[in-house]
Amino acid sequence: MNSLADPRVADLLARLHDEADAQRRLIRDRVASLADEAPGPEAWPHHMKDFYLPVSREQGRFLYQTVRATGARQVVEFGSSFGVSTIYLAAGLRDNGHGVVTGSEVVGEKAETARTNLAAAGLDGHVEIRTGDARTTLADPGGLVDLLLLDGGPGLYLDILQLLMPRLRVGAVVIADNITDSGAEPHPYARWVRDPDNGFVSNSITLKGGTEYSVWIGLP
Ligand SMILES: C[S@@+](CC[C@H](N)C(=O)[O-])C[C@H]1O[C@@H](n2cnc3c(N)ncnc32)[C@H](O)[C@@H]1O
Incomplete structure (x- = not known):
């Protein structure tokens, strides 16, 4: 079974991606105007509401593939936004025959x-979306985590990862969007997950200009 080929899922994803693509210019304008206003990091998501x-179509398929490959539960x-990535993840869980995405x-x-x-x-039977700051709402995801997607702003990725580290099962996959090394310098998040002392094996993969793919193997 491939829920990405289910017309209810495929047609909705096509519409949501098209609507997101149509916003690109508006986003550039909003970001430019916010550069002058300089809102604090807490206000930023509300200015971009x-x-x-969303994740790209390729990243979305990669999320689905990873859920299927790992048999994630x-x-x-x-960072769920309007639920595009959540749809790919939940589609994979439905096809695995079990599981929940906590967004x-x-x-x-x-x-x-x-x-x-x-x-x-x-796909709502496979999803719970928690409203509020993820640093609080994700503190107890309930059970061991097989897959973590970080897509709510790289400035908070380490906070969220460290919050959830005690809940990662050995072999858990962590996928972080928007992690781009600058020249020879790794992104600070990438530097941390690539340090073997922190318990991950990690690589940058070429999806949407930089996606970090890490596997939790446990502290040495
Ligand atoms: C890049 S978008 C996520 C896109 C989504 N994953 C998708 O593919 O459709 C980032 C989202 O994270 C949310 N966000 C930012 N900071 C957050 C926080 N501290 N807790 C929860 N959500 C947050 C923003 O409001 C925004 O909707």
Whole structure:
């Protein structure tokens, strides 16, 4: 079974990606105007509340593949937005025959729309989206985590990862979007997960300009 080929899922994903693509110019304008206003990091998500900012289609398929390849049951997501990545993850869980994605979204209206989209895809039985700051809402995901997606802003990735590290099962996969090394310098998040003393084996993969793929093998 491949739920990505299910018309309810495929048609919805096609529409959501198209709507997100159509926002690119508006996003550039908003980011430029926010550069002048310089809102603090806590206010930033609320200024961007109308924008999808989703994973790419390729990243989405990669998330689905990873859920299937690992037989994941328990998936956690930092940054659900309107639920695009959540749909790919939940589709994989449905096809695995078990499991739940615990999503998180700090903007209430976005979380509500994500729930509506998951229901429209027929995948709401595999999803719980928690509204609020993920540093609090993800503190207890319930059970061991097989896959963690970090997509809520790289400035908080280490906080969320360290919050969830005690909950990672050995072999758990952590996928972090928007991690791009600058020249010879690794991104600070990448430097940390690539340090063997921290218990991960990690590589950059070529998806949407930089995605870090890490596997938890446990502290040495
Ligand atoms: C890049 S978007 C996520 C896109 C989503 N994964 C998708 O593929 O559709 C980042 C989202 O993280 C949310 N966010 C930012 N900081 C957060 C926090 N501390 N807790 C929960 N969500 C947060 C933002 O509101 C935004 O919707």
